[in-house]
Amino acid sequence: MTERRDGDLGLRVTFRGGIGRPEATVEVWGDFDRAQVPRFEGAVGSLPSSLVQLTVDLCATTVLDSSALGALIRLRRGLDGQAGKLVTLIDKPFQRQVMSITGLTDHLGVADRSD
Amino acid sequence: MSSNGSLERCHRRFTGVDVEGVGSNAPGFRLPLSSYEAVAHARSAIRRTIRFVDVDAEARFLTALSEVAANAIAEHQRHSIDRPIIVDVTLDHPPCVTVIDHGHGIDPHLLPSAPAADPAPTDSGRGLAIARSLLPSMHLSSGPTGTVAFLPLDGLGRVRETS
Numbered sequence: 666m667t668e669r670r671d672g673d674l675g676l677r678v679t680f681r682g683g684i685g686r687p688e689a690t691v692e693v694w695g696d697f698d699r700a701q702v703p704r705f706e707g708a709v710g711s712l713p714s715s716l717v718q719l720t721v722d723l724c725a726t727t728v729l730d731s732s733a734l735g736a737l738i739r740l741r742r743g744l745d746g747q748a749g750k751l752v753t754l755i756d757k758p759f760q761r762q763v764m765s766i767t768g769l770t771d772h773l774g775v776a777d778r779s780d
Numbered sequence: 781m782s783s784n785g786s787l788e789r790c791h792r793r794f795t796g797v798d799v800e801g802v803g804s805n806a807p808g809f810r811l812p813l814s815s816y817e818a819v820a821h822a823r824s825a826i827r828r829t830i831r832f833v834d835v836d837a838e839a840r841f842l843t844a845l846s847e848v849a850a851n852a853i854a855e856h857q858r859h860s861i862d863r864p865i866i867v868d869v870t871l872d873h874p875p876c877v878t879v880i881d882h883g884h885g886i887d888p889h890l891l892p893s894a895p896a897a898d899p900a901p902t903d904s905g906r907g908l909a910i911a912r913s914l915l916p917s918m919h920l921s922s923g924p925t926g927t928v929a930f931l932p933l934d935g936l937g938r939v940r941e942t943s
Contacts, residue, residue, distance in 0.1 A: 696823060698846045700816040727839055728823070730846045731906040738901055759839040759914060766913040767906045 674701040675725075676708045688718040694725030699732035706736055716749045724756040724778060729763050737773050754778055808871045812864040813879075819849045822867045830875060832937040841877075841936050844915035847907040848879045848929040855883030855927075874934035885922040 674695040682688035689712055693705065712719065721737065723729060741751045755761060756778040764770045809829075811822050823842050832838035845867075852865045861882050868878040886908075911918060919930045 696820060696842070696846075698816070698819065699850050700820060727835070728843045728846055729839070730843055730850065731910055732850065734906060757839065758836050759843065762840075762913060763843070763910055766910055767901075769901060772901055 674704060676704065678708060678712070682717065685715075686717050687713060687715055688720070689713075689716055690720040690722060692722040692725070694727075696728035697723065697726045697733040698728050698730045702732050702736045705733070706739070709740055714747050716744070716747070718750045718752060719744060720752040720754060722754040723760060724754055726760065729760055731767070734763070734767060734769060734773075738769070741773060750774065752776055808869045808875075810869070811867045813849055813853060813867055814864060816850060816853060819846055819853075822849065826869060826877065829869060829871065829940060830933060830937040831940045833935070837936040840914040841931065841933065844911040844918060845877060845879070845931055847911040848918070848931065851886075851907050852879055852881035852883065852927065852929075855881055855886075859883060871939045873939065874932065875937070875939050876933060877931045879929040879931070880926065882926040885924050885927055886920065 674693065674697060677692045679690050679692075680687060681690070691705075691709060695701075697705065709719070709721075719740070721740070726733075737751070737753060744751050751774045753764075753773040753775045754777075755764065755775060761777060764773065764775050769775070809825070811818070811825060813819065813822060823845065826842065826845070827838070832841065849865070849867065855861075856863075856865060863882045865882075866878075866880040868880065870876045870878070908920075915931060917932045917934075921928045921930070
């Protein structure tokens with residue numbers, strides 16, 4: 666991970682899982698807002714279409730806006746088309762509230778690591 | 781100072797000014813907002829100026845600000861408005877951030893409330909509901925010549941002291 670400047674968006678993609686059952690995790694840190702959505706979608710767009718699970722780890726995000734949620738909804742839609750599962754990790758109260766107020770907790774497969 | 785007190789001070793700063801002539805002598809600074817990328821600069825300036833009480837308060841405030849700013853930018857783009865959106869940071873005690881646009885205005889009563897869980901949600905239209913939820917003290921003053929969004933910082937952060 667490169668040194669983080671305040672508010673910058675960082676992305677790291679890691680793969681795991683067995684042969685024929687690939688899984689990936691995208692860690693996102695910093696300010697995840699509309700200006701950064703193209704970077705995020707570029708990163709997840711390059712992932713193989715055979716993923717059985719994609720985990721998006723948002724725990725280190727410092728801003729999480731509605732455009733970021735829009736990107737996650739589109740991601741879920743894409744995974745639905747290939748029978749993949751989306752898991753979204755959060756661990757901060759503001760992230761929990763953003764998911765809760767939008768009614769997206771179940772749709773985005775949100776798992777709260779602080780629980 | 782109470783949240784209402786802070787809001788009153790924000791309001792007083794802009795009273796009588798419809799968005800055509802916003803002005804104030806209070807200490808602070810202003811930033812023009814012409815693109816979504818500029819929102820990041822506004823957040824950086826606020827982080828440099830305001831010491832938030834904790835990381836969650838910072839995230840709540842800056843996410844709410846980002847939503848309001850993105851809404852203003854979208855409104856200007858939708859109507860091809862050339863005049864700049866202004867982010868005004870008042871370094872009063874307590875401080876306040878105000879976002880001023882010159883769009884066609886929004887009806888606060890029509891703002892979306894918390895949406896129910898939807899099995900097939902759309903990917904837009906949640907911004908102001910998120911902002912209101914994260915920053916309940918936020919206030920919108922809107923009319924046909926624009927919208928002023930007041931985001932009080934009381935209880936969330938203080939002006940950093942300079943050495």
